[in-house]
Amino acid sequence: MKSRYPILVLLLWMTSLSFGQDRPNIILIFTDDQGYADVGANGQVSDIKTPNLDLLAKNGARMTSGYVTAPQCIPSRAGLLTGRYQQRFGLDHNGLIPLPLSETLIAERMQKAGYVTGMTGKWHLDPNHQSNEWIVENLPELNHKKKYLPEDIPFEKKIPYMSSNRGFDKTFQGYGTNFWATYTLDGDEIEAQWIKQEGYRLDVQTDATVEFIKKNSDKPFFYYLSYFAPHVPLEATKKYLDRFPEDMPVRRRYCLAMMSAIDDGVGKIKQTLREMGVEENTIIFFISDNGAPLKITMEDKPISFKGGAWDGSLNTPWVGEKGMLSEGGIRVPFIINWPKGIPGGQVYDKPVISLDVAATCVALAGLGTVDELDGVNLIPYLNGEKKEDPHEAIYWRFWGQQAVRMGNYKFLKAGDTEYLFDVSTSEHENKNLIQEYPEMAKTMRKSLMDWDSELKNPVSPFGEIGNENEWYEHYFKN
Template identity: 55%
Template sequence: MKMTKLILDGLMLAGCAVAAAKPSEGGAFVAGPARTSPNIVVIFTDDHGYADLSCMGLETDVKTPNLDRFAGEGVRFTDGYVTAPQCGPSRAGLLTGRYQQRFGYNHNGMGPLPLEQKTLADRLGAAGYKTGQVGKWHLEPIANDAAFINKNAPGEGSLRDRYNTIDEEIFKPYYPFSRGFQETFFGYEHDYWVTYDLPGNRFSEPKKIQTEGDRIDRQSDAAVRFIDYHHDKPFFLYLAYYAPHVPLESSKKYLDRFPGDMSERRRMALAMISAIDDGVGRIMERLERYGIDENTLIFFISDNGAPLKLNMRDITLEYRGGAWDGSKNTPLRGEKGMLSEGGIRVPFLVRWKGTIPGGQVMDTPVITLDVAATACAVAGLQKPAEFDGENLLPMLAEGKKLPERTLYWRFWEQIAVRKGDWKLLRTKGHSPFLFNLSSDKEETKDLSGAFPEVVTDLQHRADVWTKELVSNAPLTGDWPLQGIFWYQHYFNVPLPDGVDESMNPFSSIGR
């Protein structure tokens, strides 16, 4: 079935009068004068491990019926990736469509997102879309962004103390309402910068409010409210749930769904994921109610793998800091912060009823860079030259193969490259690992000795790519202790001289 026909059918079923739609150069779709552009929704969860959708068939305790339906009506990717195993840089790659290392956002502490970088909201807003952001942003200045803090609060004292002295007006240019989002409900737990509230009030300027109750439910409420306001015009909604990231908290409604003997952190994560699932169900219901379900492209992705902290200790929930969040990466090796599969391979679903045939499970490697490229194409925009991703719609709607490409990652003292089934993984002070992911997604069999020519090819590709980046230093310098112990634990890499088990930072979590 031709893609143009699929899109026309989807638009007509949504009740839109369509004059014409044809592919343009670069793969975008040019609408006729009466055409309504498709809506675009991106749902991004937080520290949500690869295993934790029931449609994955990996963990029996997780329950996500709405997301299972979502996957059944769309595509589930088994090899979906993010650009970084950490919140900030992962979001920077998603929303710019570029490898974030190209503009120096290598890891948390190297932000905020530079003001000269266009966001997907900037691009879609200029194309006539109403743009909305709900939930976590994490591209504003944060308390370990040393360069920003030293510029705006020089002097003595800790970074955090000086960060807390900076006037809020200095932060506002970096908030989502200044980065292309016309409507915001931007916040994490209970404090939000909003252009509307849940009772239905609208504000001409962003206003700070407080909310009560389950934070996930409030973020779902805000997403549904945005659709209520803008269902009659093309919209882009970026819903970034602050879950199941710590601090772990949920309401009785969701906790009661998971009785029985299990760790309390696991129970809490399952409850929070269930709340997300309810929210996705509410969004799909609202789209159906307004008759725009078949005119809406939706992505559902996590920002990185779950933080296991080596051994998934079930420490007290009263500890609100960085600990295991109860989510799992089964069967992948590694976790948040690592460039092994457990850190960067995530739940990745796409749905567009009437255009993308449902029930597909694809093992083609895709990455969050593709979200911006696909969104711009369906909005009728030419693909910007600086984008690093690909438009997925020809593959999703017509079954065409993606162009052959190489995917890259660089984080702390790690670098990884995937081309086809082969993946190269390097970490400071150790020779490269080579894995064939088609038969070993768990990364248990190092094939570097058997295929030196593949190692050489992938290493060369990594070197060429690295030279394109703002910071292209080799893998030298300070290697965080957690990184050393990750690779000792998961890959049996010996501890370097001067490092012993007494220095393991994971042993003191929650104490």
Template identity: 50%
Template sequence: MNDWKYGLFLGLSVWLGLGAFGSEPKPNIIVILTDDQGYADLSCMGLVSDVKTPHLDQFAVEGVRFTNGYVTAPQCAPSRAGLMTGRYQQRFGFNHNGMGPLPLHELTIANRLSDAGYRTGMVGKWHLGPLWNDAAFIDQYAPGDRPHKERYSEIDETIIRRYHPDQRGFQETFFGYIDKYWATYDLEGNRFEQPREITTKGDRLDRQTDAALRFIDYHHEEPFFLYLAYFAPHVPLDSSKKYLDRFPGDMPERRRMALAMLAAIDDGVGRLIQSLQSYGIDENTLIFFMSDNGAPLKLDMRDITLDYRGGAWDGSLNAPLNGEKGMLSEGGIRVPFLARWTGTIPGGQVLDTPVITLDVAATACAVAGLEKPESLDGENLIPFLTSGESLRPRTLYWRFWEQSAVRKGNWKLLRQADHPPFLFNLDSDLEEKHDQSAWAPERVDQLQDSFEVWESSLISNAPLAHDWLLQGQFWFWHYFGLHLEPGVSESENPFSAIGRE
């Protein structure tokens, strides 16, 4: 069904008071997203021993843990654009940070569910509005020769606000990062007709959980969609004593801080589920949990002093995966990924079928009783999770900076610019240490051909800023080019051990 027909259908359904598909209560949908959390950092993963996430471990016991859960980009903004729209973000030119904001013509999950009668709320980090490094956007609204960061401040605030979540399908918002939020309500019980800026005090993650619980308090008697985007363990690292005290002993301070922040998130998830149970709606609520990309290791995981507020290792780990944020190796794009729907999704499942954040929008539409829009790139996961029905075979694609990757089945093709591609069998080589391209040239050709067909459907790749290009090449060659000889399967990448205990 075309998007305009889908919108007309929903409008008529609401106008007639019939709902889209019958009178059965629609399930609530919650998407919880962390920020720069590495693959290893849930204790249910069983990969490292210092992380403590008992509530999320129980979440996995009651639902499903995906061991091959992917995001669409190894960086915050494009990854969130893919999640929120259910479309490869390259389809609308959002290839990496600095190419935003999310275009106004793109529909979000909140747009679709709001039209279907859901109450929609967003808490935490948005990162899909205009940013100081969105060069093309700034050139359009504040042209000139001075640096983009200077000109960004000159853009009219009414233009900036068109891209806020309250203009992108979210009826309630509490969006922000640390202590300032653009909100339709506060934590003291006040509600506002129009969003306004408020200031909070205390642990930023506790406050984001508080805001999510307040939304549930307001809307537990009607179907709701809540997007809870925790700003953690992304830098600047900061936590409160009650969480830090859980991690005594000798360890890098950045690791201690990340563990504390993850504990705050874990406690928050526990509080959220307790709230659902207290209102008697737990069994009518589908919850996803995932990270937006892998942890930034900055190559050597230096324990830089915490008063340094810039880009640095955030203390999280990607073990045993190779690579990190900013890379299309597994450490950049494979993330913790859980789903839970008590009474509908059988618990205790650990599944290795590849899934991707694109599937969240398609699944949300399905459980809301909507026909899947043709523009979505993901798949409805519910038949797969509830009845064991196999997902249809598919190929997953990535393009970021000067890197590209394709995964089909267990095979993954990875390449940087004009360098000959690497081919890995992820079933036997999770750490991407053994290049198989010389032994399977036909498979290389097949995957490259598939990628070219996919890429031809995208908006042409815009020129990359010089510093982004150099950074992408630097990381790629430190992990692969300096250590792997294409076609020599015995070659090993010493950086693959980064992130292990």
């Protein structure tokens, strides 16, 4: 044993040299159903109070054309954590499959680079009772059922898909008071198991993040904080509700309170990084998983209503909502903060997408360029090394909708209806330019179809529009 020890030390030393000695810590914050308007720094509404997020943007880069890969939670998270268009592996939308075990997640790549990894909050990438394609293939004994229930999915079938088996060393995965955890908020390490943790769900998720930082700030770390907010059911404590007047729609007040809780959490995380001496070399991404679900009318249903409803968030100034490939569904709050690595005070208008997080992380970890990733390392664009657009094109496909953005222009097809917009103008998706620029539309349509042909389930011709037709009739009636 003694003769092998120096060799082990040498190998570890050489590994640290190959990856670089000064690699940043990374915190990826992903909110749930938060619209573009609901960060004060975006300057769209006056009632939001997010001083810590605003400071994060002021001292970093506010990406005003920041997108996600889908207007729905499961595919959006799958794209984020793999760094690949989720249609490449058949996870086009909710109700199909869990995140395939064959896909490599950011956390797994970071582990190989010597990072300690952790997560808390919403996961939603394991099999559930709505994973219809997966159930048919993996649980044939249920094929006689017309409707599946949560209890139909054996937990042992879920375990391989849980965060603790997808590259995360430390997990505190959960929504409310039940958490699949490998550590406690007291700092104890435990075998992966379900634990009960009382407290307000957002404060718990913040505390889990803070505990991880305190325990692991002596080495490079990657942490995924997946806040379950402002997604319904809307919940907020008196502490946060008291910050907002009662003479407003109740659902809006609860959303503002939940965003205030997230904002407090960001402040607490920043303070912890400061105390541990790692604030300057920690990069923080703050992104929403999709736009807000307005339900067209933004009906102010009682908080006691626990079903799908407006969550109180706003997509101003963009058109549309969650479930749509219009800007309101996919253009989201997107902030990058890295005191040591990028200049502060940036407002970056060129199109970027959540796929870029994985590519940026692996580059910062010293892993170079990974060809299978669809994103790009954003740091050279934010520190002035590169001046061109990060992407020639960004693509989407969801239900009966397809879209591509190239430069300032966006081609959108919903069913048989086609649109062309200059989304950099004040008119954005309120003015269809397809009659004025038919050749541009033709070029973008071909680019979109070429991309579609690369996917696991190519759609040719493009899919039929379904339930989203009501949205398009409302938002694009002119």
